[in-house]
Amino acid sequence: MSRLPPNAARSPQAVAKLLRDLGPQLRRGGDATPPDARIRTGIEAIDRLLGGGFPGGRLSEIAGPFSCGRTSLAHALLAEATRSGAVAAVVDVADAFDPVSAEGSGVDLSRVLWVRAPQLRAALRSVEQLLAVRGFALVLLDLARADLRVVPTTGLRLARLTAGTGTPLVALSLQRCLGTAAEIAIELKSTRANFGGSPVLLENLEVEVALVRHRSAPSGHTTSVRLHPTRAA
Numbered sequence: 001m002s003r004l005p006p007n008a009a010r011s012p013q014a015v016a017k018l019l020r021d022l023g024p025q026l027r028r029g030g031d032a033t034p035p036d037a038r039i040r041t042g043i044e045a046i047d048r049l050l051g052g053g054f055p056g057g058r059l060s061e062i063a064g065p066f067s068c069g070r071t072s073l074a075h076a077l078l079a080e081a082t083r084s085g086a087v088a089a090v091v092d093v094a095d096a097f098d099p100v101s102a103e104g105s106g107v108d109l110s111r112v113l114w115v116r117a118p119q120l121r122a123a124l125r126s127v128e129q130l131l132a133v134r135g136f137a138l139v140l141l142d143l144a145r146a147d148l149r150v151v152p153t154t155g156l157r158l159a160r161l162t163a164g165t166g167t168p169l170v171a172l173s174l175q176r177c178l179g180t181a182a183e184i185a186i187e188l189k190s191t192r193a194n195f196g197g198s199p200v201l202l203e204n205l206e207v208e209v210a211l212v213r214h215r216s217a218p219s220g221h222t223t224s225v226r227l228h229p230t231r232a233a
């Protein structure tokens with residue numbers, strides 16, 4: 001039986017308290033992640049497509065419908081961050097983060113701060129607090145069920161908050177919603193689901209990953225990857 005992450009919060013005030021409690025575990029101030037650092041997914045084909053991973057101090061976006069592998073990629077990012085002993089954060093507008101499947105994908109839950117923000121406004125305040133600490137190797141913002149009518153107005157604000165922090169801020173969405181505010185944007189599409197075994201279970205997903213925006217490199221490239229059930233969105 002998997003344990004729940006010990007570092008969970010439901011409001012910006014709770015986030016502030018947890019940040020104080022986590023103080024000794026976070027790299028602060030001058031020890032923040034270097035601005036040119038990148039967070040890798042650990043999936044070689046995707047990391048090549050991104051030019052080494054998602055950049056620090058920049059806003060990026062992972063977009064795609066349900067069952068496209070979006071959650072898989074989020075778990076891969078968290079696993080890479082926590083495997084190195086760093087601390088990561090998930091700001092979860094939809095309260096959709098699944099600790100059991102995340103742990104099954106290799107995420108060290110004890111090094112994840114899970115912010116269960118019920119509204120977009122509270123989520124944005126929480127992101128601002130987390131980025132201000134400059135001690136997180138990764139901040140994930142799940143916008144998959146957010147009101148897309150208000151999201152476009154927040155893109156530039158998120159980009160400004162992230163700039164210079166050294167922390168990669170990666171947003172998850174059902175469809176692209178951050179526009180040109182995102183440094184990198186990729187779109188995921190499931191091309192085939194493979195089933196097998198007895199009882200019949202999903203064995204893997206074949207996913208096409210398209211680089212639709214990259215501010216400092218050509219976009220338009222695609223790659224194909226195979227994701228396993230514990231990482232399927």
